[in-house]
Amino acid sequence: MPAPEARVTVAVSTAVFGVRADASGAPRLHVALVPRMREPFLDRWALPGTWLAADEELADAAARVAAETVPGPVRRLEQLAAFGAVDRSPTGRVLTVAHWALSPALDDDGAAPSYSGGLDVAGLPAGVHVRWQRADAPPAMAFDHAEILTAAVARLRADLPRAGVAHALLGPSFTLAELRAVHEAVLGRTLDAANFRRATLATGVLEETGEVRAGTRHRPPKLYRYRPADGAPPPAAPDDPGDLS
Amino acid sequence: MPAPEARVTVAVSTAVFGVRADASGAPRLHVALVPRMREPFLDRWALPGTWLAADEELADAAARVAAETVPGPVRRLEQLAAFGAVDRSPTGRVLTVAHWALSPALDDDGAAPSYSGGLDVAGLPAGVHVRWQRADAPPAMAFDHAEILTAAVARLRADLPRAGVAHALLGPSFTLAELRAVHEAVLGRTLDAANFRRATLATGVLEETGEVRAGTRHRPPKLYRYRPADGAPPPAAPDDPGDLS
Incomplete structure (x- = not known):
């Protein structure tokens, strides 16, 4: 059994999803990404994250990352999985506990707001601009974040039938067409309107x-x-970090 | 953002499930547990685990734990979740990446072998005897391992319809009654035989x-x-650590 001194550094990452309008105005599933401002992976895009402080709960760290990344409320924060491949970071062994969360998409007028101009949010160094990027067609990503994002999108799609998931992506009231648009954006395919x-x-x-x-x-x-x-x-899923802290 | 020096120690735990006969000979879902030989939680039962070495993949560590705990093959090793509550260990901040795995239950004669006498396996200190314990009624457990076990049982039950899960708990051939017994053992309830x-x-x-x-x-x-x-x-699930390492 290896000694505990052979330590691994722990980080927490959060994929915040939202349905936002693309350049043509169509609602699409987006994820909030941060550009890398230094090596490694300079200029690539990363999921927002933080080192885990010894006295901070995983869910609190993940929620803090989300709050520092995306304006407005964030809903349904859940743990995805730990990603800890030995070679995932060139600067040392880092294990990240990836989470995902949802940012409501539609305001009370049913509009899908576009944040393509970048988000002004607290908690990031000056000059760092979070952007909503297409979740199913992200730009070149740092580390293994493309893999994490793919797994998060798959989990979101699998969880879409659960009560409250689509709700968390919507405003307080919505038309059936808007609800369908959220489902279509998450699933990445069109649905028959009448069905x-x-x-x-x-x-x-x-x-x-x-x-x-x-x-x-x-x-x-x-x-x-x-x-x-x-x-x-609904009742917390087994992997809901709300259960664990 | 906290400095990475505020480190958290990383462990890996594996819940190995098997369908084994209870004292009355009925097949039940069991989990391999290890008695604590020292404080904290002396004499309570724990999921087998290890510290994560800086050069060891998560899935490899989890598989090593399973192999050191249970004789014979272990199938379908998958990550459950990271458990990292600040107060989960009284001796310092430890995050454990919990996994689960399945140990085939029935030998070629269809018998559900009983291991209630303890398992002789390599990799554990002399005098430490792993035991199959009832997964839905475990003895008093150390740390937050009861919580981890509950989550692992819930995941196993949810995954039972997936191709290969029941298969992994059986021998190479089986009667329909034996297959049903495995389902009943995992679910903890009887099923209508004809249906x-x-x-x-x-x-x-x-x-x-x-x-x-x-x-x-x-x-x-x-x-x-x-x-x-x-x-x-089946194709690896998004949280299958086989994808990650």
Whole structure:
């Protein structure tokens, strides 16, 4: 058994996902990435992260990273997995405990805000600009972060049917078309509108707000919200770090 | 951002599950546990583990722990999650990357071997005897290992429908009753025999070996095996450490 002195440095990374408009205005799944300002991997993009302080809980560190990276609330922070390949960093053995979280996408007007100009957020050195990048087509990434991102997207897609996941990506009220757009953005494929409407309403988790989305159309679409009991986060999954700290 | 010098010690733990006979001879889900031989938590039971060496991959460390704990092959080693609560160890900050693995249960005679007398395995100090303990009713455990075990059992149950999980708990051939017994042991509840038989055969993943289980019964039951294509491990899950190292 190796001695505990043969230490490994521990980091925490957080992939914050949001549905944001791309250049054409279409809602797409994005992830908040940070450009590397120094070697190794200068100018590549990285998941935001931090060293784990000896007195900081994993979930707290992951939440701090998210709060320092993306403005506004972050929802459903969960642990993804530990990534600790011996050669993942050229500067020494670093194990990172990767987390993922969701940033609400749609404001009350149903618009998918574009942050393509970069985010001004606290907690980062001057000159470092977080950007929302396409989660399924990210730019060249540092370390093994492309691998971590791929695993995080897969987990998000697998968890999409769970109560509250799509909810966490939406504003407080939304049309069925907006809900479908979030599902399509996460899954990276189009869904049949009529089937989606039928299946979603059949679950009973939504209720009408009694209002409609004002717009230019002849029949403005109804607004929905999650019923309170179903909109609450489900019981923590086994790998939810909320259980562990 | 805290300095990387504020280090956390990294360990790796492995929950090895097997279906083994309890005192009454009934197949039950067991987990291999090690008694604590010193403080803290003297005489409590722990998941086997190791410190992570700076040059050892996570999956290799987890596999080494399993091999030093349980005789025979270990299958489907996967990462569960990192457990790193600040107060989980009274002797300092230790983060453990928990894994789980499966030990085949049934020998070619279909018997569920009992290891209740303790396991003689290499790699442990003299006098330390690993025991198979009931996974759903373990003895008093050290650290947060009861929490880790609960999460590992939940993951195993959730993964049971995946191709190869039940297979990994069985011998090369088995009767449908033996396969059902493994499912019942993992899930901790009885299943309807006729429904299980119908649903299992409908999946098409099994084929008859052409042989029967010799025994005392009037109609000896047929033996089955997994079809090679389906018996192979499925594509690695996103959190499979095999992807990461």
